[in-house]
Amino acid sequence: MLKNLPTTPQEIIAWTWPAIEPYYKDLEARPLSAAKVDGWLAAWSSVGERIEEMYSRLSVATSINTADKEAEARMNAFLDGIFPKVMAAEQKLKEKLLGSKLEPKGFDIPLRNMRAETDLFREANLALLSEQQKLAIEYDKIYGAQTVKWEGEEITLTRLAMNFQQPDRARREKAWHLKAERQLSDRKAINDLWLKFMDVRAGIAKNADKPSYREYTWVQRLRFDYTPEDCKSFAAAIEKVVVPAATRIYQKRKQALGLDSMRPWDLVDGWFSRPTHPAGIPQLKPFASIEELRSKVSAIFHHVDPVLGVYFDSLIAEGLTDLDNRKNKAPGAYCTSYTSIRKPFIFVNAVGTHDDVMTTLHESGHAFHIFETAKIPYIHQLAVPMEFAEVASVGMELLASPYLTKANGGFYSDIEAGRARIEHLESMILFWPFIATVDSFQQWVYENPKEGADPATCDKKWGELWDHFIPGVDYSGLEEVKVTGWHRKLHIHQVPFYYVEYGLAQLGAVQIFGNARTDQASALAAYRKALSLGGTVTLPELFAAARTKFAFDVPTVRKAVDLMEGVVRELESKL
Ligand SMILES: [Zn+2]
Numbered sequence: 001m002l003k004n005l006p007t008t009p010q011e012i013i014a015w016t017w018p019a020i021e022p023y024y025k026d027l028e029a030r031p032l033s034a035a036k037v038d039g040w041l042a043a044w045s046s047v048g049e050r051i052e053e054m055y056s057r058l059s060v061a062t063s064i065n066t067a068d069k070e071a072e073a074r075m076n077a078f079l080d081g082i083f084p085k086v087m088a089a090e091q092k093l094k095e096k097l098l099g100s101k102l103e104p105k106g107f108d109i110p111l112r113n114m115r116a117e118t119d120l121f122r123e124a125n126l127a128l129l130s131e132q133q134k135l136a137i138e139y140d141k142i143y144g145a146q147t148v149k150w151e152g153e154e155i156t157l158t159r160l161a162m163n164f165q166q167p168d169r170a171r172r173e174k175a176w177h178l179k180a181e182r183q184l185s186d187r188k189a190i191n192d193l194w195l196k197f198m199d200v201r202a203g204i205a206k207n208a209d210k211p212s213y214r215e216y217t218w219v220q221r222l223r224f225d226y227t228p229e230d231c232k233s234f235a236a237a238i239e240k241v242v243v244p245a246a247t248r249i250y251q252k253r254k255q256a257l258g259l260d261s262m263r264p265w266d267l268v269d270g271w272f273s274r275p276t277h278p279a280g281i282p283q284l285k286p287f288a289s290i291e292e293l294r295s296k297v298s299a300i301f302h303h304v305d306p307v308l309g310v311y312f313d314s315l316i317a318e319g320l321t322d323l324d325n326r327k328n329k330a331p332g333a334y335c336t337s338y339t340s341i342r343k344p345f346i347f348v349n350a351v352g353t354h355d356d357v358m359t360t361l362h363e364s365g366h367a368f369h370i371f372e373t374a375k376i377p378y379i380h381q382l383a384v385p386m387e388f389a390e391v392a393s394v395g396m397e398l399l400a401s402p403y404l405t406k407a408n409g410g411f412y413s414d415i416e417a418g419r420a421r422i423e424h425l426e427s428m429i430l431f432w433p434f435i436a437t438v439d440s441f442q443q444w445v446y447e448n449p450k451e452g453a454d455p456a457t458c459d460k461k462w463g464e465l466w467d468h469f470i471p472g473v474d475y476s477g478l479e480e481v482k483v484t485g486w487h488r489k490l491h492i493h494q495v496p497f498y499y500v501e502y503g504l505a506q507l508g509a510v511q512i513f514g515n516a517r518t519d520q521a522s523a524l525a526a527y528r529k530a531l532s533l534g535g536t537v538t539l540p541e542l543f544a545a546a547r548t549k550f551a552f553d554v555p556t557v558r559k560a561v562d563l564m565e566g567v568v569r570e571l572e573s574k575l
Contacts, residue, residue, distance in 0.1 A: 002023055002026070002043050002046060002047065005023075005046055005047070005050060006050060007340075009057055009338075012050055012053050012054050012057060012340070013054055013057050013058055013061070013074060014074075015050065015051075015054055015082075016082075017081055017082050017085055020047070020051070020082065020085075020086070021085070021089075023043075023047045024047070024086075024089035024092075024093070026043075027040065027043060027044050027047070027093055028089075028092055028093065028096065032096065032097070032100040032102060033102075034102060037097075037100070037102050037104050038104060041104060041107075041377075041378050041380070042377065042378065044093055044378075045377070045378040045379045045380065046340070048090070048339075048379045048380075049339040049340040049379050050339075050340050051082075051086050052337070052339040052379065053337075053338050053339045053340045053341075054078065054082075055078065055083075056336040056337060056338055056339070056345065057338065058071060058074055058075040058078055059075070059336060060322075060336065060345055060347065061074070061075075062075050062330070063329065063330035063347060064322050064329060064330075064347070065328050065329070066328050066329065066330055067328040091118075091121075094114045094117075094118065095118065097111075097114065098111070098114055098115060098118060106377070106378075106381060106536055107378075107380070107381070109381070109535055109536055109537065109538065110378075110380040110381055110383075110535070112224065113222055113383070116219050116222060116224075119219070120208055120216070120219050120220060122207045122208050124207045125204050125207045125208060128200050128203050128204050128207070129204065131200050132197070132200050132201070132204070135193060135196055135197050135200065135493075136493065136494040138193055139190075139193060139490065139493045139494060140494075142186050142189050142190060142193070143157075143186075143490075146182050146183065146186065147182075148160055148178050148179070148182050150175070150178065157179050157182060157183070160175050160178065160179050161175070161179060161269070161270060163175035164176065164265060164267065164268050164269065164270050164276060165268055165276060165277070166276070167276070167277065167278070167279035167280075169259075169265070169266070172265040172266065172276065173263070173265045175265070176264060176265035176270050179270065180478070180481045183481075183484075183487070183488065184480060184481065184484065187484060187487070190484075190487045190493075191455035193493070194453070194455055194458070194493070195453055195455075197493060198445075198449065198452065198453040199453075201213040201216075201446075201496070202449060204216060212446050212447070212449065213446045213449075213496070214228060214442075214443070214446035214447065214497070217496055217497045218497075221497065221498065222385065224538070224539075225538055225539040225540055225550070226504075226539075226550075226552070228443055230552045231439055231443065231500050231552070232440075232443065233552040233553060234436070234439075234500065234503065234504070234552040234557075235436040235439060235440050235469075236554075237552060237553055237554045237556075237557040237558075238432045238433055238435070238436040238469070238503075238557065239433075239436065239468065239469060240554055240557075241554060241557045241558045241561050242429060242432040242433055242436075242557065242561055243433050243468075243469060243470075243471070245429050245561050245564075245565060246429055246430050246432075246433050246470070246472055247471060247472040248565075249426050249429060249430060249472070250262045250275070250472030250473065251472070253266075253274075253275040254266075254275075256275075256278050257275065257276070257278050258278075261474040262275065262472060262473050262474055263473070263474055264473055264475065264478065264481075267473065271434075271485075272430060272433070272434045272470050272473060273427060273430055273431075274423055274426055274427045274430060281419070283353075284353070284354040284411075284412065284416055284420060285352060286352065286353070286354055286356070286357050286411035286412065287350075287352055287356075287357075287411060288352065290323050290324045290350065293323060293350055293356065293357070293360065294316050294321070294323065296409060296410055296411055297312065297357070297360050297361065297364070298312050298313055298316070299403075299408065299409025299410065300361070300400050300403040300404065300408065300409065300410050301364065301400065302409075303402075303403040303408050303409070304396075304399050304400055304403065304520075304524065305524040305528070307528070308368055308524075308528075311367070311368055311371045312364060312367075315344065315346060315367060318343070320338075320343055320344060320345050320346065321345070321346045321347075321348075322345075322346070322347050322348070323346070323348045323350050323360065324349075324350055325349040325350060325351045329349060331349060332347075332349065333346075333347060333348045333349060333359045333362075333363055334346075334347050334363065335347070335363040335364075335366035335367050335370075335393075337370045337382075339379060339382070342370065342371075342373070342374040343370065343371075344366065344367035344370040344371065346360070346363045346364065346367055347363075348360055348363060354420055357404070357411060358397055358424070361396055361397050361400045362393045362394065362396065362397050363393065364393075364396060365392045365393035365394070365395060365396030365397070366389065366392060366393045368392060368396065368528075368531060369384065369389065369392045369393075369531045372528055372531035372532040373531065373532060373533075373534040375532070376532075376534045376536065380535075381534050381535055381536045382534045382535055383534075383535040384534060384535050384542075385535070385539050385542070386498075386501040386505070387501045387504045387505055387508075387539055388505065388508070388530075388539060388542045388543070389505070390501065390502060390505030390506075390509075391505045391508035391509050391512070391530075391542075391543075391546065391548075392527075392531055394505055394506055394509035395508065395509035395512045395513065395527060395546075397424065397509075398424075398509055398510065398512070398513035398516075399512065399513060399516055399523075399524070399527070401421050401424065404417040404420065404421070405417045414574065415574075415575055418571040418572075418574055418575050419575065421567070421571055422568050422571050422572065425564045425567060425568050426568065428506055428510070428564065429561065429564055429565075431502070431503075431506065432503055432506070432557075433469040433470050434469070434470065435499055435500060435502055435503040436469050436503070437462075437465045437466060437468075437469045437470065437485075438489055438491065438492065438499045439497075439499055439500045439503075440465050440469075441458075441461060441462055441465055441486055441492065442492060442496060442497055442499075444461055445458065445461075446496075458486055459483035459484060459486075460483065462482075462483055462484075462485055462486040463479070463482055463483040466482055466483075466485060504550070507548075507551075507556065507557065507560055508543055508546065508548045508550070510560040510563060510564060511546075511547075511548035511549065511556075511559075511560065512526075512527055512546055512547070512548060513563070514559075514560070514563045515547055515548075517563075522547075523547065526545065526546050526547040527546055529545050529546075530542050530543075530545035530546035533545055
C-alpha cells in the first residue's frame with residue numbers, strides 16, 4: 001500500500017504534482033512479478049482514482065459556481081500543470097505492465113485496450129491531434145458567433161429555435177427561415193474548415209499506418225466487437241423497419257396538427273425530431289420545487305427497484321446532487337464519479353419542465369452504474385464502453401416511465417403521463433433514422449476520401465441519404481438547407497464516427513424495457529448485474545448479462561420497434 005495518500009475531498013483537490021510524482025516514480029521502479037502484480041495494480045489504482053476524483057471534484061466546483069475564482073484557478077493548474085504529466089506517467093506504467101507479459105486476473109479487457117492504444121500511438125501524430133483540436137474550436141466559433149435580429153432584439157440561434165415549440169405556424173416558419181439563412185451564410189467557412197479536417201485526418205491515419213481514418217478511429221474508439229460492415233447492416237435494418245414506423249409517426253402527427261405536409265418548422269428541433277404540440281395541449285408542469293423533484297423521483301425509483309431507490313436517497317442525503325438552476329451555474333447536465341469513494345455526483349439545471357424529469361432519470365441511470373461497480377478492485381476495470389454506458393441511462397428512462405403517474409408517487413395524471421410516454425417513445429423511433437444518416441454519411445466520406453473532401457459531393461450524398469432515411473419531412477423548395485445538414489451535425493466535424501453508439505445503446509435499452517414488461521424483478525436483476533461488471537467483459541458480454549442482444553439485424557430492430565409501437569397504441573387507447 002502507498003502511504004499518506006490524500007483522502008478527504010479538500011486534500012484531493014489540493015494535490016500537487018510534486019506530491020504526486022513520487023508515487024509514480026515508486027510504481028515505475030518496483031519490480032513486477034506474478035506474485036506482486038496485484039499489489040502493484042492496487043497501488044497504481046489508488047493513485048489513479050484520486051487523480052480522476054481530483055478532476056471530477058474540480059469540474060463540479062467550477063460548474064456549480066462559475067464565479068468561483070479559486071476553483072477555476074485550481075482547474076487551470078490541474079489542466080496545465082498536472083494532467084499532461086499524469087498522462088505521460090500513466091503511459092509508462094501501461095508500458096511496464098505490457099512489457100512484463102503478466103496477465104492479471106480480470107485484466108483481459110484493460111490489457112486489450114492498453115495494447116491497442118499503445119499500438120496506435122505515434123509521436124508524429126501529437127501535433128496533428130492538437131491541430132485537429134484547434135479546428136474543432138474553429139467550428140464552435142463559427143456557430144457560436146451566429147446571432148439574428150428577431151423582433152428588434154439580437155438573439156442566439158438557440159433562443160430563436162425556441163419558437164419551433166410555438167403553436168403559431170407562421171411564426172415557426174419565419175423563425176426557421178431566419179435561422180436557416182443565417183447558417184447558410186457561413187456555408188463557405190464550414191466548407192473551408194472541412195477541407196482542413198480531412199487533410200489532418202488523412203495525415204493521422206497515414207502516420208498510424210492505417211488504410212483510412214475510419215480504421216484509425218475504429219481502434220481509437222476501442223471498437224473491437226463490431227465492424228463498419230455491422231454498422232451498414234444496422235443502417236439497412238433501420239431503413240427497412242424504423243423508417244416506415246417513423247413515417248407513420250409523422251403522418252399521424254400531421255393529421256393531429258391539421259397539416260397538408262410536415263415541414264421542418266413543424267418539428268421541435270426544426271429538423272427531424274418530434275413534432276410541435278397541437279394548439280390547446282397545455283405544457284407539463286411536473287414540479288414547483290427541487291424538493292418535489294427529488295421526492296417524486298425517489299418514489300419512482302423505489303417502484304422500479306428497492307435497491308435503486310435506496311441508492312438515490314443516499315445521493316440526496318449525502319449532498320451528491322445539485323439539481324436546481326441558478327445564476328453562476330454552468331448549463332447542461334451530467335453525472336460524474338468520485339472514484340476513490342466510488343460515489344457519483346449528479347448535476348442538472350432543473351427549472352420545472354418535463355425534460356428536467358427525464359434528465360434526472362437519465363443521469364440517475366449513470367449514477368446507478370457507479371454504485372453497482374463499487375466492488376470492482378481497480379480503476380482500469382471501470383471504463384465502460386459508451387455503447388453500454390448509455391444502456392444504463394436510456395434504459396432507466398424507460399424503466400421509470402410506467403411510474404410517472406401520481407398514483408405511483410410521481411408527477412402526472414394518467415393522461416399527462418400517457419402523452420409524455422408516447423412522445424418519449426416516438427422521439428426514440430425518430431432518432432434512429434437520423435443516426436443512420438449521420439453514420440452512413442461518415443462511412444461514405446472516409447471510404448471515398450477524395451469525394452469526401454469535396455463539399456459539393458458531400459452535399460449531394462447527404463441529400464440522398466436524407467431522402468432515404470427521413471422521407472416523412474417535406475423539404476421541397478428547401479434543398480440548400482437540406483443538403484448542408486452535414487454542416488450542422490457537430491459530431492461529424494468534432495468527434496467523427498461517434499454517434500452509432502447512441503443507436504446501439506437505445507436498442508439495448510428498449511430490450512431491457514421489454515424484459516421488464518414481462519418480469520420486472522428479473523429484468524432489473526439482470527440490469528444491475530450487467531452494470532456491476534463495469535469494464536471487465538466485452539460489449540456483447542455486457543449486453544448478454546443484461547439479457548439483451550448486441551445485434552445489428554432486422555429481427556432485433558423489428559422486435560424493438562414492434563414493442564414501442566405496441567406500447568404507444570396501448571397508451572393512446574387510454575387518452
Ligand atoms: Zn448519458
